[in-house]
């Protein structure tokens with residue numbers, strides 16, 4: 078299913094007058110602070126975040142899964158859903174695929190379908206955390222039960238390397254330019270494996286994959302402290318991730334999944350460090366109360382998200398930091414919400430944090446820092462954080478043909494009902 082511009086325009090009509098007034102009021106307020114609303118709208122409008130193919134259906138927990146109906150039953154339908162998100166939000170122009178969940182059978186046709194919806198393919202993701210039956214990531218009856226690139230058995234490592242190379246080949250066909258390698262590798266019990274040897278095997282395997290990458294491709298390593306292994310993860314933290322990136326090659330960088338940190342970790346400082354080293358790959362955005370909860374971005378720790386963007390804006394606004402362009406992606410799971418509504422909310426939260434961070438008077442903040450004035454530094458930060466820039470986000474969407482109020486438009490236009498009618502209520506998307 079597709080949404081046409083007339084439908085979106087119609088949904089916008091109800092909000093149009095109030096929106097105009099909100100933009101006027103906010104613009105006046107921002108101008109008083111020496112900010113140019115037009116520039117802000119342009120920057121916010123240009124900021125695009127990839128959606129994950131695996132989050133377009135309802136996720137589940139090990140206790141249950143509650144399908145919502147109308148879920149995308151094929152890669153084509155996932156791309157169509159990403160197109161719906163783009164039509165409404167104008168905040169996403171790419172989709173990130175997970176192999177073997179989303180194997181393109183006819184890459185040319187898949188590319189054309191995506192291009193027709195204004196979408197490209199972001200980083201491709203390999204999967205060595207499941208023994209996928211009947212797929213070439215496991216043809217020899219080997220198992221990832223005790224790890225993949227870290228495995229003690231060279232045959233399993235070989236298999237995992239080959240799977241990653243296969244993912245790269247699919248990515249090349251689709252026009253992706255990076256592979257994200259997230260490893261479930263680790264141990265559940267003390268003594269189960271040698272930490273150093275596991276790490277060295279992962280390092281050597283990554284080098285092998287890296288060597289086979291097309292020259293313009295990047296590799297992203299993604300750290301996670303625990304789960305599915307509960308005693309140790311091989312790539313447990315940003316330090317391990319950075320060691321691997323450095324050992325692997327110049328185009329290997331560290332991806333930060335916000336949920337992959339233990340409670341209270343200072344993620345914004347990790348972002349600063351990785352930027353400083355020129356090794357920040359980008360993000361898997363989500364939110365959590367505890368750890369890898371995969372909740373809607375910004376639904377719990379929105380101040381932390383803002384503080385992360387404060388670090389990012391320093392880089393994005395052309396400071397002295399040298400880091401390649403970043404990959405912006407969402408990585409979430411939807412157990413109780415409509416996945417499309419949830420993704421729209423995440424896109425909004427990300428753009429909001431970015432917009433607020435753009436308000437920051439950086440020179441004033443640096444002055445407060447130089448004068449060791451934490452109270453004034455906080456005033457500066459929180460003046461930006463507490464400014465509601467949502468009218469600018471809506472204006473950026475509107476100017477590109479999107480919805481003033483995307484979740485409301487989604488409901489007003491009966492998108493889910495239409496999807497259920499078209500695809501049925503029993504479809505289940507591949508993914509977790």
Ligand code: PSV
Pocket residue numbers: 131202259299301334361369408509
């Ligand atoms: C692991 O928790 C992770 O964050 C990795 O990015 C995976 O590829 C993704 O979730 C999907 O399960």
Ligand code: MN
Pocket residue numbers: 259299334361408
């Ligand atoms: Mn992730």
